[in-house]
Amino acid sequence: MSITRPVIEKHPSGFRLVYEDVYATDIDDLWQAITTPDRLGRWMVDLTGEFRLGGTWAVVAEGDEPSWATGTVTSCDAPLSFTTTWHAVEEEPTELTVTLDEVAGGTRMRLVHTGIRSIFYGAGWQTYLERLAAHVAGEAFAHEWDARFAELSPEYEARFGSL
Numbered sequence: 374m375s376i377t378r379p380v381i382e383k384h385p386s387g388f389r390l391v392y393e394d395v396y397a398t399d400i401d402d403l404w405q406a407i408t409t410p411d412r413l414g415r416w417m418v419d420l421t422g423e424f425r426l427g428g429t430w431a432v433v434a435e436g437d438e439p440s441w442a443t444g445t446v447t448s449c450d451a452p453l454s455f456t457t458t459w460h461a462v463e464e465e466p467t468e469l470t471v472t473l474d475e476v477a478g479g480t481r482m483r484l485v486h487t488g489i490r491s492i493f494y495g496a497g498w499q500t501y502l503e504r505l506a507a508h509v510a511g512e513a514f515a516h517e518w519d520a521r522f523a524e525l526s527p528e529y530e531a532r533f534g535s536l
Contacts, residue, residue: 376392376394376499376502376503376506377499379391379392379393379495379498379499381495381529381532381533381536382536383536384487384488386465386467386487386488387465387467387487387488387489387490388488388489388490388492388494388533388536389485389486389487389488389489390484390485390486390489390494390495390498391483391484391485392482392483392484392498392499392502393481393482393483393484394481394482394502394506395476395478395479395480395481395482396479396480396481396482396505396506396509396510397478397479397506397509397510398479398480398509398510399475399479399480400452400453400473400474400475400480401452402480402509403452403473403479403480403482403509404451404452404473406505406508406509407424407471407482407505408424408451408455409424410422410430412508415508416501416504416505416507416508416514417501417504417505418432418433419432419433420432420433421433423446424446424449424455424457425446425449425451426446426447426448426449427445427446428445428446428449429443429444429445429446430443430444430445430446430457431443431444439462440462441461441462442459442460442461442462443460444457444458444459444460444469445457445458447468452473453472453473453474454470454471454472454473455470455471456468456469456470456471457469459486461491464490464491465488465490466488467486467487467488467489468486468487468488469484469485469486469487470484470485470487471483471484471485484498484502486498492529492530492533492534493526493529495525495529495532495533496522496525496526496528496529497522499525499529500516500518500521500522500525503515503516503521504518
């Protein structure tokens, strides 16, 4: 499994996505990139809150719109792992678990999102994780987010549809 070829499987509460890849940075830097609101805003979305046990977070709302996703950190072992609820607007809550371990060439990150029902998470996560890889490598993003998401969506639709 990898960013470009994640495991997609049926799960009693929907689907489970599993992404795993090695990022060209040390574990502490990757932990900061995935748990610090300032760093998350550089490659993903602007968030408020804290990634600590019992901490809550929310995607920063735009204008008069409400936040489109919120969560509560249900386990945290910095800088090795965290689990959080993920509650997107108009969806049932899901669970996101991220684990890190140092390996030759950087840090392996495994992201497991369980209970999703929307197939759009596949292309969305791949797009975000490609941006994370560029961010920690100090490189420019190769694609604009919407264009990359649109490019990836047909393959994910086919993969989810085959389950």
